[in-house]
Amino acid sequence: MIEAVGLTKRYGDKTAVHNLSFQVRPGMVTGFLGPNGSGKSTTMRMILGLDNPTSGRVTIAGRPYRELPNAPRLVGALLDAKAVHGGRSARNHLLCLAQMSGIPARRVDEVLGVVGLQDVAKRRSKGFSLGMGQRLGIAAALLGDPQVLLFDEPVNGLDPEGILWVRNLMRALAAEGRTVFVSSHLMSEMALTADHLIVIGRGQLLADMSVKDFISANSADFARVRTPDTEPQQREKLTSALTEAGAHVLPEPDGALRVTGLPLPRISDIAHEAGVRLWELSPHQASLEEAYMRMTQGVVDYRSTVDQREGLMAPPQPGAQPPLPVPGQGQPGWYPPPPPGAGGAPYAPPQPGPYGTPPAHPAHPAAPPVNPYAQPAPRPTADQGAAEPGAAQDRTAQERPAQDRPAAAPAAAQPSAARTDTEDAR
Amino acid sequence: MSTPQPPLPQTAPAPPCPGYTSPIPVVRTHLGHAIAAEWTKMRSVRSTMWTLGVFVLLTIGVGLLPALVVVGTDTDLSSGENPLGTGAFGLLVGSVCLITLGVLTMSSEYGTGMIRTTMTACPNRGRVLAAKSIVFFAVAFVVSLVAITLVSLADVALLEGHGARQPTGAEWLKGTVGVSLFVALLGLLSLCVGSLLRHSAGAITVMIGVMLAPLVLALFMFSRALEGVREFLFEYSLPSQFFVFYGAALDEKGPSGWDPLWIVLGLTAAGYAAAHLLLHKRDV
Numbered sequence: 231m232i233e234a235v236g237l238t239k240r241y242g243d244k245t246a247v248h249n250l251s252f253q254v255r256p257g258m259v260t261g262f263l264g265p266n267g268s269g270k271s272t273t274m275r276m277i278l279g280l281d282n283p284t285s286g287r288v289t290i291a292g293r294p295y296r297e298l299p300n301a302p303r304l305v306g307a308l309l310d311a312k313a314v315h316g317g318r319s320a321r322n323h324l325l326c327l328a329q330m331s332g333i334p335a336r337r338v339d340e341v342l343g344v345v346g347l348q349d350v351a352k353r354r355s356k357g358f359s360l361g362m363g364q365r366l367g368i369a370a371a372l373l374g375d376p377q378v379l380l381f382d383e384p385v386n387g388l389d390p391e392g393i394l395w396v397r398n399l400m401r402a403l404a405a406e407g408r409t410v411f412v413s414s415h416l417m418s419e420m421a422l423t424a425d426h427l428i429v430i431g432r433g434q435l436l437a438d439m440s441v442k443d444f445i446s447a448n449s450a451d452f453a454r455v456r457t458p459d460t461e462p463q464q465r466e467k468l469t470s471a472l473t474e475a476g477a478h479v480l481p482e483p484d485g486a487l488r489v490t491g492l493p494l495p496r497i498s499d500i501a502h503e504a505g506v507r508l509w510e511l512s513p514h515q516a517s518l519e520e521a522y523m524r525m526t527q528g529v530v531d532y533r534s535t536v537d538q539r540e541g542l543m544a545p546p547q548p549g550a551q552p553p554l555p556v557p558g559q560g561q562p563g564w565y566p567p568p569p570p571g572a573g574g575a576p577y578a579p580p581q582p583g584p585y586g587t588p589p590a591h592p593a594h595p596a597a598p599p600v601n602p603y604a605q606p607a608p609r610p611t612a613d614q615g616a617a618e619p620g621a622a623q624d625r626t627a628q629e630r631p632a633q634d635r636p637a638a639a640p641a642a643a644q645p646s647a648a649r650t651d652t653e654d655a656r
Numbered sequence: 657m658s659t660p661q662p663p664l665p666q667t668a669p670a671p672p673c674p675g676y677t678s679p680i681p682v683v684r685t686h687l688g689h690a691i692a693a694e695w696t697k698m699r700s701v702r703s704t705m706w707t708l709g710v711f712v713l714l715t716i717g718v719g720l721l722p723a724l725v726v727v728g729t730d731t732d733l734s735s736g737e738n739p740l741g742t743g744a745f746g747l748l749v750g751s752v753c754l755i756t757l758g759v760l761t762m763s764s765e766y767g768t769g770m771i772r773t774t775m776t777a778c779p780n781r782g783r784v785l786a787a788k789s790i791v792f793f794a795v796a797f798v799v800s801l802v803a804i805t806l807v808s809l810a811d812v813a814l815l816e817g818h819g820a821r822q823p824t825g826a827e828w829l830k831g832t833v834g835v836s837l838f839v840a841l842l843g844l845l846s847l848c849v850g851s852l853l854r855h856s857a858g859a860i861t862v863m864i865g866v867m868l869a870p871l872v873l874a875l876f877m878f879s880r881a882l883e884g885v886r887e888f889l890f891e892y893s894l895p896s897q898f899f900v901f902y903g904a905a906l907d908e909k910g911p912s913g914w915d916p917l918w919i920v921l922g923l924t925a926a927g928y929a930a931a932h933l934l935l936h937k938r939d940v
Contacts, residue, residue: 315768
């Protein structure tokens with residue numbers, strides 16, 4: 231169990247981490263997400279006692295790291311795979327770490343076997359590839375057979391086999407009852423590995439909830455609809471028909487339509503009634519990446535832009551087609567529509583508690599009782615939280631960011647308008 | 657657990673970290689573990705072997721040169737010369753290697769990032785510094801002692817028929833154990849400077865500056881008004897203190913006997929205290 235209370239770190243006048251409070255519980259993999267420079271590594275370093283917090287504290291099993299009697303036997307960490315002396319062989323590197331905490335030397339050969347480096351154990355780590363270095367770092371973390379494991383970007387540079395291995399390793403470690411805290415920028419990987427998420431941005435807590443809740447709270451499922459490319463008027467027709475039926479329709483760069491607020495069968499019916507043929511009607515499940523992008527888009531510090539190559543480009547040939555823009559490159563608003571009820575707030579946290587109680591829905595008796603498309607995404611509402619006994623904690627954690635940000639309240643204060651869009655979908 | 661915990665509906669507060677318990681027995685760590693680890697670190701990098709190898713070569717090679725010249729040219733030393741002094745110059749030149757090794761022992765960990773791994777494996781930072789200091793000092797002292805003893809024995813044997821007298825027991829002690837302690841302490845001071853500056857090249861430059869600057873500065877102080885400063889610099893510069901062990905200081909009024917050892921010991925103690933304090937205060 232890792233517990234941070236009011237953790238704050240300032241470097242000069244720059245605040246890297248501000249008033250961060252969270253708990254990392256044993257028995258599950260907790261993902262630690264945030265944009266570059268959001269304070270993830272600083273937080274990890276404070277957990278390991280490498281940096282002293284400006285205020286607040288972080289404890290492992292109730293004690294600050296530097297006061298643990300034999301820290302490596304309780305906590306194993308991979309912070310930076312390159313944090314080794316390149317002139318030392320892999321085995322000697324691990325051996326000196328083992329000696330430092332009184333771990334028998336045969337454990338070194340054991341972990342070398344676990345990470346698959348036994349054949350290069352005698353080689354100097356200077357010649358290691360990125361992935362081999364990463365494996366050595368993981369070996370160092372596993373050396374003390376600890377109860378708590380911290381990994382900062384563990385799959386960085388690993389081959390697909392290694393990524394799969396790390397994923398299974400994390401899950402196996404958590405299944406043994408250990409506390410596993412992993413930071414990563416690979417959302418697809420996190421979606422497969424983590425059970426719980428802690429998301430920070432600009433050093434502040436944005437979310438502390440289960441992966442499932444996080445996705446449903448921050449992104450909505452939608453339907454992709456494509457009308458025949460040859461007949462643009464059909465597209466117009468469908469758009470107006472769907473909008474009339476209460477859907478929210480967004481054009482996609484490739485000519486398809488993105489429809490939220492209506493279940494797939496209903497879209498099909500409406501198209502049929504309007505006499506519009508469909509080339510595509512596909513459900514789109516919201517991914518962790520989309521949810522993450524939506525939540526953090528307001529707190530990204532280092533944002534890439536389109537390379538203009540100004541003055542270097544030849545003048546376009548008359549009549550030449552400009553290249554189709556790549557989705558996501560310099561196109562704000564490409565990412566998926568806001569979650570139900572969150573309105574247009576850039577990173578609105580879920581609206582639990584007093585705001586989250588949904589109104590009774592007598593106004594929508596026509597809503598289909600069972601909806602295979604919209605059903606998997608549960609609503610972040612209070613009554614749902616009460617239904618699951620274990621969700622009580624998540625809910626309190628969700629409330630925290632909401633209190634920090636009064637800006638989220640207006641979005642919550644007008645739920646009826648935003649909500650009616652989605653009620654049909656349910 | 658004595659510390660108050662916020663109420664957690666899911667986890668029982670009784671075990672500090674419920675769930676997994678390792679089958680490997682947990683031992684209480686002490687300085688001995690850290691010393692074993694630092695010894696492994698020191699012997700497992702090539703730079704240690706290279707630096708110590710060059711040190712031994714310089715100490716023995718340069719140390720034997722004057723005696724070989726005397727023998728080769730068949731000149732006689734002025735009678736009553738301490739033959740141990742002729743070998744000292746090699747150790748003085750070689751001490752640059754010990755300075756380098758001392759600095760690298762600490763600062764290479766900062767250069768490679770290894771320090772974060774080390775401090776995670778042993779969060780007791782004072783223990784890390786102590787273990788490094790003990791291991792380095794022991795290695796530096798033993799290697800210096802062996803090298804300078806070999807040189808001294810050879811010098812005494814070579815110069816026996818060339819007017820040199822037999823050194824006394826006290827001279828033997830000062831000329832071997834004394835100078836070895838002196839250069840090993842210089843190396844330890846470098847280790848502390850390396851810990852303070854966290855930068856290999858910077859720390860080596862500072863230490864070589866500390867070695868040579870007073871002497872060089874003194875050489876260029878022609879003014880009468882600076883006579884006192886000039887003399888002080890001459891007497892207390894590290895190279896002239898080094899030759900005090902052979903009773904051949906550049907100036908007779910300065911430190912004598914075992915004084916240089918106490919002076920360097922004081923310097924090193926101050927450097928160690930500063931390194932210890934900063935290591936605790938700073939972020940790794």
